[in-house]
Amino acid sequence: MTGTPRIRVLFDEETIARRNEELAQEIARSKPENLLVVAVLKGSFMFAADLIRALHRAGLEPQVEFVHLSSYLDGTVSTGQVAILRDVESDVRGRDVLLVDDILESGRTVTFAKDLLMARGAKRVMTAVLLEKPGKRAVSIDADFVGFTCPDVFVVGYGMDVAHSYRQLPFVGVVDHLDRNPDLFDRPAEAQASR
Ligand code: 5GP
Ligand code: MG
Ligand code: MG
Structure with missing residues (x-):
């Protein structure tokens, strides 16, 4: 691919920010006790960072942890196996945990x-x-x-990548040409492991 691909905005900054506040209110209404937020790296880092601050504004005092998971791919197809690249450090026994991830797709x-x-x-x-x-x-x-229902396209931005790029975008978007065929990008093993 030559030049800078165009990114089509799917969910803009303001829309995401508003939704994060609503989500935090919903979460607060579930009355969590001794709350531990566990953010799944890498894709959820930006969402988690914003959601945690919204939780604070909603009156909660969560502790924060991270787990880095990888979905094993066979070529570009998920094998359904998940590995822990970095584990949580805290003891979760007896605690209310809020697991935070970027996208729920296969659910694995x-x-x-x-x-x-x-x-x-x-x-x-x-x-x-x-x-x-x-x-x-x-x-x-x-x-x-759930923040938003997402169309069946490959999205990037707001923490989410393709081949390590686009995580820095403050919005969720679709890379031109990539929406119909994400496999156009030749993802190295490492990039696959960080999905
Ligand atoms: P699943 O629910 O299939 O186990 O995994 C979903 C994971 O696959 C997400 O956490 C995310 O890392 C990755 N994923 C799924 N769909 C997309 C997408 O459209 N864009 C990006 N960047 N990652 C995706
Ligand atoms: Mg990824
Ligand atoms: Mg992920």
Whole structure:
């Protein structure tokens, strides 16, 4: 690809900011106790950072943790296996956990993380995702808190990448030409591991 690809804005900064405040209010209404936010790296880092500050404004005092997960791909197709690249440090026993991820697609990543935290003795694991792609679930799971329903296109920005790029964008967008065929980008193994 030559030149700078154009990015079509799907969810702009203001829309995301407004929705984050609403999500934080919804989360506060669930009355979490001793709340631990666990953000799934890398894609959710920007959403998590904004959501955590919105949670503060909504009157919550969460602690914050990170887990870095990778979906193993066979070529460009998910094999359904998830690996832990970096684990949470805190003991989750008896705690209300809010798992935060960027996109709920097949549902494998969120299911894996939720099962892991429950197996470690969390009292309750709620899930918040910025985006949900309907009709793509391989595992039956719904997020408790969803920012937006996302069309079935490959999105970037607001923390999300393709081949390590575009995470810095303050909005969620679609890269021209990539929306119909993400496989046009030849993703190296490392990039696949950070999905
Ligand atoms: P799943 O729900 O299939 O286990 O995994 C969803 C993960 O795949 C997300 O956390 C995200 O990292 C990645 N993913 C799914 N759809 C997209 C997309 O449209 N754009 C980007 N950048 N990543 C995606
Ligand atoms: Mg990725
Ligand atoms: Mg991810």
